[in-house]
Amino acid sequence: MFARLFGKKKESTAAEAQEPAVSREEDALENSTKAMAKIRDNMSSIQAKIDMTQKKVDADFEEAKRIRKDNPKDPRINKLLSNIKANRKQLENYSVSLLNQQDMLNTLDNAAFINEMVGIYEETKRALDLALSDSLKKMQDLIDIINERKEDVNEIMSMLTERNEEEDNQDLLDELDAEIAKEDKNKSEAAPLPSVPTTIPTAAPVAQPTANEMDDLDAQLAEL
CATH class of the missing domain: 1.20.5 (Single alpha-helices involved in coiled-coils or other helix-helix interfaces)
Incomplete structure (x- = not known):
């Protein structure tokens, strides 16, 4: 059971892993059902023997009681008592067998319950794995969009x-x-104004025209 629950995980696809698991569960359930049916048949048979033996014990006891009332020394009484003792011993054996069969049935019931729980666990695990895979894919898609x-x-x-x-x-x-x-x-306001000169510069002397210049000027005036 623990190997199935906590065994080393094999590398396989979900489809490949699911088919053997389902097959094992079906085989285990079928075998368990057959075994429990056989045990119930055995228990029914043992219970029938117990009922029949108990009736013999009760009948022999009543017969011994009736005979003893009539004749306490009747030898049939010891014979009946021996039969009662043997049948009671047989009843004890039948009871032990019945209890053993009941224990086996309880064990198989527990095994069937465990197998059922293991099946539920495996189904749940597969569903969670698929959900986790889908969530991781969606998260990766979102991360890719964000990166883009x-x-x-x-x-x-x-x-x-x-x-x-x-x-x-x-x-x-x-x-x-x-x-x-x-x-x-x-x-701008603090900048100094330009200074005004305090002296007037003297004019440069005017040059007097030369004699040639005067002759040229007279000639030009004559032409006019």
Whole structure:
């Protein structure tokens, strides 16, 4: 029984493992049923012998009692008493045989119950194995889908993270921009104005035209 319950698992497909197990269970059930039927027949036979022997004992006892009332010294009394003693001994033997048969029947009943429980265990185990296999397959399919979409998920999460950081820091960015603008304004206001010269530069001397230049000028005027 324990070997069937906790024996080493053989490497085989579910269909290959199921057929021998079912065949063994059917054979065990058939053999157990035949054995119990035979034992019940034996018990019925023994019980019939017990009933018949008990009737003989009762009849002989009543006969011995009747004879003893009439004649206590009648030799038939001892004969009847011997028969009663022998039959009572036979009744004891029959009772022991009947108890032995009952024990065997109880053992087979227990074995049948155990076989039934083993069958239920094996059926349950097969169902659990199938359910586990199906669950693992579905889980693996889900993992494959997640792995296929992992990059998209990471990209979306990255975008959401960057957007949240920018939104969370917007107040500080505004504060930085205001401070920069303020500093630029202060620098612009603090810059010195260009200096005005205090002396007026003297004009350069005007060159006088030469004699040739004057002759040329007179010639041009004459043409006009």
